[in-house]
Amino acid sequence: MDKIVVEGGNRLEGSVRINGAKNAALPIMAACLLLHGPSRIKGIPDIIDIRTQSEILRNLGGDVKKAEDGALEIIFRDGENDDKFTAPYELVRKMRASICVLGPLLSKRRRAKVSYPGGCVIGQRPIDLHIKGLAALGAQIETTEGYINATADKLKGAHISFTGKTVLGTCNVLTAAVLAEGTTTIEYAACEPEVQDLANFLNKAGARITGIGENKMTVEGVQKLYGVDYEIIPDRIEAGTFMIAGAITRGDITLENARQEHLGAVIDKLREIGVEITPSGNTIRVKGCDLYHAVDVMTLPYPGMPTDMQAQFMALLCIAEGKSIISEKIFPDRFIHAAELRRMGADIRVDGPSAIIRGIPFLSGTEVMVSDLRAGAGLVLAGLVAKGTTQIHRIYHLDRGYERIAERLSSLGADIKRIGE
Numbered sequence: 001m002d003k004i005v006v007e008g009g010n011r012l013e014g015s016v017r018i019n020g021a022k023n024a025a026l027p028i029m030a031a032c033l034l035l036h037g038p039s040r041i042k043g044i045p046d047i048i049d050i051r052t053q054s055e056i057l058r059n060l061g062g063d064v065k066k067a068e069d070g071a072l073e074i075i076f077r078d079g080e081n082d083d084k085f086t087a088p089y090e091l092v093r094k095m096r097a098s099i100c101v102l103g104p105l106l107s108k109r110r111r112a113k114v115s116y117p118g119g120c121v122i123g124q125r126p127i128d129l130h131i132k133g134l135a136a137l138g139a140q141i142e143t144t145e146g147y148i149n150a151t152a153d154k155l156k157g158a159h160i161s162f163t164g165k166t167v168l169g170t171c172n173v174l175t176a177a178v179l180a181e182g183t184t185t186i187e188y189a190a191c192e193p194e195v196q197d198l199a200n201f202l203n204k205a206g207a208r209i210t211g212i213g214e215n216k217m218t219v220e221g222v223q224k225l226y227g228v229d230y231e232i233i234p235d236r237i238e239a240g241t242f243m244i245a246g247a248i249t250r251g252d253i254t255l256e257n258a259r260q261e262h263l264g265a266v267i268d269k270l271r272e273i274g275v276e277i278t279p280s281g282n283t284i285r286v287k288g289c290d291l292y293h294a295v296d297v298m299t300l301p302y303p304g305m306p307t308d309m310q311a312q313f314m315a316l317l318c319i320a321e322g323k324s325i326i327s328e329k330i331f332p333d334r335f336i337h338a339a340e341l342r343r344m345g346a347d348i349r350v351d352g353p354s355a356i357i358r359g360i361p362f363l364s365g366t367e368v369m370v371s372d373l374r375a376g377a378g379l380v381l382a383g384l385v386a387k388g389t390t391q392i393h394r395i396y397h398l399d400r401g402y403e404r405i406a407e408r409l410s411s412l413g414a415d416i417k418r419i420g421e
């Protein structure tokens, strides 16, 4: 297993290009099941979760390949694979997001058998809202032997009112509703840019979705959808992670291919901490300073602070002057990284869904273990500013969502390398 070794203290300078969004790419790839003819999707990052999703789609009969220009070409040939409707445990256990094939499979093949995703290290990951939404459209769903078995002779538009915001639950209902008969309304739909990107992709393919990015979305069912060329949005979480890399090293870096409009809560909070942020077109310049201030951070559904940025903010707040409180409102148990940061000298107390951080002048390098993707990002950021050497183990979690993270940080001036163990 590889590890990342960082010698902290280097100031980052230069520019870095942000990749397409993992969490937009995954449901968009699954939605290709619904389309007639080939699609070309540009901007897909080269990360493990995309390879897992490609494998799941191939298992369902899809032809998934990378073109010379890096675009992903996906085609499902009509009538050839209608008997394939299973996403097996071996693949779903690798990536919980594989649940997003449920909606497209039900819609297109009238049957879906998807391994029930378990909880994970960031906490409970129920799927009751997915099931409630799909059942309202007419699906019969039962769980047997660890699998969600869903069938539907016909899907019919319905009014769905979610009782909580769910990103992939909204994606599953959208993908099931686009070819259903009649109109579907989704109250309390997730507004995340990644959900908007899926809806825009589906509309380009011929769907009729309105209210994109709003609490209430409406879907008028259509008869057919067609393959399209599409470029996915830049990854706002990757962008936020690099912004904190610039800030924590008191550097001066510019992100290219970043959308400031998707990063409002992140930019506001970084400015409150004392970071200088200058967006201009599709670039964002981040300039660090010597003294950072403690702030309170509360994760919320979009447009609030993303939970996927919580660990990275925690790393920065470890060296900000004063007492910060992070309240985790999406995944209340998502604090395993706090214990690893404490091993680096951080003063953090976790109290239920909150973490209280008292800033200290510096962190100290040591050996730490990654528990999940974003926790890993937080530990890499902490390593960049720690005195001495930080060795980060179990970096396969990072490979799931960040393309060549060590190499790209190194090109900005960090003393960081990946070593095979």
Ligand code: EPZ
Binding pocket: 023, 026, 097, 124, 125, 126, 127, 128, 129, 130, 131, 164, 165, 166, 167, 168, 169, 194, 307, 308, 329, 330, 331, 373, 374, 401
């Ligand atoms: C998506 O997961 C993301 N994954 C996560 O990113 C992200 O942390 C999360 O949204 C929140 O923004 C992908 O897009 C692939 P949810 P998802 O359903 O859709 C509760 C990363 O690091 N809930 O929006 O699975 C749930 O417990 C990953 O890239 C129910 O109660 O998350 C949570 O409290 C990690 N019932 C809240 O809703 C349900 O049926 C939000 O979860 C579904 C969810």
